[in-house]
Amino acid sequence: MKRLFYNGKIASLDSNNTFYEAIGIKDSKIIFLGLDTEAQATKSEYDERIDLHGKTVVPGFNDSHIHLLNTGYAxxxxxxxxxxxxxxxxxxxxxxxxxxxxxxxxxxxxxxxxxxxxxxxxxxxxxxxxxxxxxxxxxxxxxxxxxxxxxxxxxxxxxxxxxxxxxxxxxxxxxxxxxxxxxxxxAAVPSPSKDEIKDMILKASNALLKQGVTSVQSDDLCCMPDRDYEKVLQAYHELNHEKKLPVRVYQQCLFFEESDFEAFAKKHYRTGQGDAFFKIGPVKLLLDGSLGARTALLREPYSDDLLNSGIACFEQNELNRLIQRTQHYGFQVAAHCIGDKAMDMFVEALKNVPSFNKEADHRHGIVHAQVMTPDIIRSMSDLHLLAYIQPIFLDYDLHIVDNRLSHRANNAYAFKTMLESNIKLCFGTDAPVVDYNPFENIYTAVVRKDLNNQPETPYLITECLTVNEALKAYTLNGAYSAFEELYKGTLELGKLADFVIIDQDIFSIDPIEIKNISILMTVLDGQIAYEQI
CATH class of the missing domain: 3.10.310.70 (Diaminopimelate Epimerase; Chain A, domain 1)
Structure with missing residues (x-):
């Protein structure tokens, strides 16, 4: 099947930030990018021609940290x-x-x-x-x-x-x-069956397609009450084998105990195993809690709870040993760290691995990376760590961060500083913690305000990102974090035809309006996966 989309504003997000007027696809791949006049010469070769009516096209969104199954469960x-x-x-x-x-x-x-x-x-x-x-x-x-x-x-x-x-x-x-x-x-709650899990995955995935999300990096394995990761994997594999998996999934494999991870590794699961629709991704480690619950692990006590510095999910020696085991088996690692002390522990654990080579292409990362310090940013840059961030958290957190952290809030959510320190930012939502709408996420990254356009002065205005930077964090960088940037994340010849058509020009509208953008069409693997009626 060959389709030509023409008369549009197509943002490739390639290294030159090239814009095109037409995009041609054959089956799952992009075969043409150019001007409408160039497309006219070959338009008869296409089975279907779709007039974009001047609308903007961007690559499909990649939610770099979400709980897809838990979203369906919720x-x-x-x-x-x-x-x-x-x-x-x-x-x-x-x-x-x-x-x-x-x-x-x-x-x-x-x-x-x-x-x-x-x-x-x-x-x-x-x-x-x-x-x-x-x-x-x-x-x-x-x-x-x-x-x-x-x-x-x-x-x-x-x-x-x-x-x-x-x-x-x-x-x-x-x-x-x-x-x-x-x-x-x-543990006492009855666990959903495999078929119920499949239904949850489908329901959540189809909801994501309506928001233009074509790829996810999802933490699912132990989210059901029985924590039966084999049942979850079987549900995914069956959907994929049946060609019913609606979005591309890179599985962030969370384990609470070292013994559970060892059992998983000894079954020969490894980062990168799978195909274009389902792959085993990094080992996910939970190092602390959340800022709102005051369980994020801090170097110093909470400013509004002076007897509390948060919760450490591991002792340092336990974490050191677990990180060493992940590297023994060659896994990528994504560590949930919201507090500065949690990030200290992860950095120390990596440095403690005798064979760790910071110049190797490991693509380890920190999920959330909220309570930052200049020295943590330097360490992340030096170790080439990714930052899986959720700008939409600012909608709530900017109202509590000063009370929770006092002066430390001046270094929190340091998106621009991290970017300028050569740290790759990968956007996600952490749904169902918050909604999976990518435009609310981009809006908060660009304007640094809550969804009610408050406060009047953006929170730490020097940390605002540009629209282009935010879009790349939601597309290309997400692909990079999954070792997939060579075939998705931008609109280029030979890459996968995953893209979305939106109802407003995100590059020219008032940034305050970004959160109100809607998806007109989602194209995934060359097929129209969602179309607004």
Whole structure:
């Protein structure tokens, strides 16, 4: 099948930032780029010709850090984000139960609460959830995914006496669990079947296509309650074999225990295994929590919680050993680090590997990289580490960062500084933590304001990116982080025909309007995967 798209503004995002008027594709590849007058000479060779009516075309977006399966899983849960108080959560959940015929054999799962957005300015508690039901087990997870609260029924189902009473990450009186203690909470929840997992992947992927996302780097393996990564991999492989996988997936393989990683590696899984639609990517390591929950690991205590410096998911010697094992097997590594201390630990662990060669093409990276310091930026640049960042986090974080960090906020979310230090920025959303809309992400990177256009003066205005820089972080750099820049990420001859047509010219409109851009069409692998009606 040959298609010609003409009469458009086609941004290649190549090294010369070339614009074209027409793009021709054959099957899955780009075979022509040029002017409309040049395309006219061969237009009869195409099976279909599509008039772009002057609209802008950019490469398909690559969400470099997302939880695709968990996004689909969250779509089956009660969405708690719209509720602005604990009372609203209680009333809304009672209404939800009435309309969904819940029984005591069913678990009620919800996600999306954020104490800073609630009228009471506190976490929901076990007592709050007990007001909803004394018979249905309930778990409500914070938007960040690093803290959850449950009711008494859920605690009893788990077995309260089986919990480690000395674990600082568990507060049974309040029904609160955080970080690695969440595994004990979720273990009692019935896990979706393989077919249900496939449905979740499909539902989330099709939603992403409507936003122009054609590639994802997704952390999925241990996100189901049973943490059965083989079942998740089988679901992906079946969808791929059946040619039903809607987006390209580079799997970020999260493991909580060294023994689980060793078992995975001994089954001969390796970074880069797979094809153009599904590949094994880096080992994902979780080193700390989140800023909003005050579990991100800091060098110094939180300015609004002076007895708390966050949570370390590993001791330094444990992390050193685990990083050495990943390098023994030749894996790429992507480390979740929000706090400066967490990033210190990752850098030290890499340097501790006897065979580590910073000039090798390893493409290790730090996921989030929020609480930056000049010395961390220098280390990232020196070690050629990638930065998997989520500018959209500023929508919420710019309202809390000064209280959480005080003077340290002056170095936070240092996108431009990292870019000028030759650190490759790779944009992602971390969905379902936030929405997967790429234009909200680009908007916050360019204007450094929340989605309500506040504050009047951009937060750390010198860290604003240009539209072109933001687009490359969402396309080419995402491809680079997956060792795929030679065949996707830009619109060039011979590359994959993954691109999107948008309703406004992102290069010329007022940057404030970027967040309102819509997708008119998504082309993936040369096929029209989504078209706005």
């Amino acid at each position: 779509m089956t849960m009660l969405n708690l984000d719209p509720f602005n108080s604990i009372e609203n959560i209680i009333d809304g959940t009672l209404a939800f139960i009435k309309t969904h015929a819940f029984s005591s054999e069913m678990w009620l799962l919800g996600r999306g609460w954020n104490q800073d957005k609630l009228k009471e300015k506190r976490y929901p508690t076990r007592a709050d959830l007990d007001r909803i039901s004394h018979t249905i087990p309930i778990i409500f997870t914070r938007a960040c995914g690093h803290i959850a609260v449950c009711n008494t029924v859920a605690l009893n189902t788990i077995g309260m006496n089986s919990l480690d009473t000395h674990d600082e990450n568990i507060n049974t009186d309040k029904g609160l669990f955080q970080e690695d203690a969440l595994n004990a909470l979720y």
